[in-house]
Amino acid sequence: MSLYYPLEDRQLLAVDCVIFGFDNHELKLLLIKRNMEPGKGMWSLLGGFPKHDEGLYQSAERVLKQLTGLQNVYLEQLFAYGDVDRDPGERVVSVAYYSLIKIEDYDKDLVKENNAHWRPVSDIPDLVFDHREMVDKALRRLRRRARIQPIGFELLPEKFTMPQLQSLYEAIYQKELDKRNFCKKILSMDLLDKLKEKDKSSSKKGAFLYRFNPEKYQELVSKGFYFSVDV
């Protein structure tokens, strides 16, 4: 097996997944109640063990699919957690990923099977091991990224209204925004297609639906454009 390298100790490797969703009011996390030791009965992120013939990213994709049924969603590596005592069971290095999903798309049955629940980020229960650290880092990362990259759209349905988008940013940054300035800024980037349809689920008047246009974004980026939202 060790063709080239010295016979160092092999390590137990894991991936853990911080899954964000947005329900039009608050940012939520998909957490599971552990049904195995160590930490049985405690809240936890969903994790798994990368197989020997599986890349880290693929492994995180598999874990995410196992819990949500979703594939091809936003998934980014967060950090590798490698403290010796981070897992009381035994030494495990865990590579954490975070994912942004459209909260209406996930597979309810899978989530139920896995004993998982959506919890608001404003009220996160105690988590096993260093999972709280992972969540906090994921939140900081999301906050840093969302102002400079168009990743917020990953948390919204394909079609969304301007008030929805604003409310997402307000949820991410825990801050009220001025709708005139927000709208002006977003539209000035010319990344959204305004649709003819309206969404009337939250007002009599109805709000126009928009759709993020990734092609436009790519084109602008190639010309040196930087996405930015003021929060």
Add this chain to the structure above:
Amino acid sequence: MSLYYPLEDRQLLAVDCVIFGFDNHELKLLLIKRNMEPGKGMWSLLGGFPKHDEGLYQSAERVLKQLTGLQNVYLEQLFAYGDVDRDPGERVVSVAYYSLIKIEDYDKDLVKENNAHWRPVSDIPDLVFDHREMVDKALRRLRRRARIQPIGFELLPEKFTMPQLQSLYEAIYQKELDKRNFCKKILSMDLLDKLKEKDKSSSKKGAFLYRFNPEKYQELVSKGFYFSVDV
């Protein structure tokens, strides 16, 4: 051994270290010529294998110390590289770190022993495996960080002049900066102590020396201050 977890395959784990220095003109990388297979004779980052009772960060610290003799320097995790075929020898997951060091401080003997050399980032030789990817990511990260966190000072001597600091930023961003605007911006943050001494190594007139004041920075941060340099 596997008290709690299923008997998954243990994985071979490594750390690799991207080491940056600045010689008052350009940004440099400390690279080694590999003296072992695979990739013998090729340029490479310095790496190592985390011991079973050693955290990832500690492992990176050890590797860094092994090559430079330095401890307690800026060292940050970059990314965990986990593609199955990234190392042709065998499957190895490598956690890359990057470090910013004061280029005059490193241990010349150790560097010679390790067959390492400083190479300008503008002219990086072919590197083994995915080390070029690591370097590129480290550069992007450095560029992102250096404008919003006072990490540039890690690359300069304790005492430095304003032209030196400017030249560092010009090297990082490959862009000429206006010295009036640069100086104004830096000094407006009130993070530097201006010393009475001058450095005369690069002009007859001599330039005043400054020192970064971490306490002032911490104090400002706690009041909601954000470091920023325009580039």
Add this chain to the structure above:
DNA sequence: AACTAAAGTGTAATTTTAACACTTCAATAT
């Protein structure tokens, strides 16, 4: 027909950023 509640829209003040050129200083050469 009046009411309601959310959507939608523009302007002015302030702050930040960007552009730009001459003076000072001290060592060296004449």
Add this chain to the structure above:
DNA sequence: ATATTGAAGTGTTAAAATTACACTTTAGTT
């Protein structure tokens, strides 16, 4: 001693970006 040289140091003005702020429109409900 005087002139020369080359880098250090310093302020102002124009442009752009950000922030603050309030009323009108719409369509369903009463």
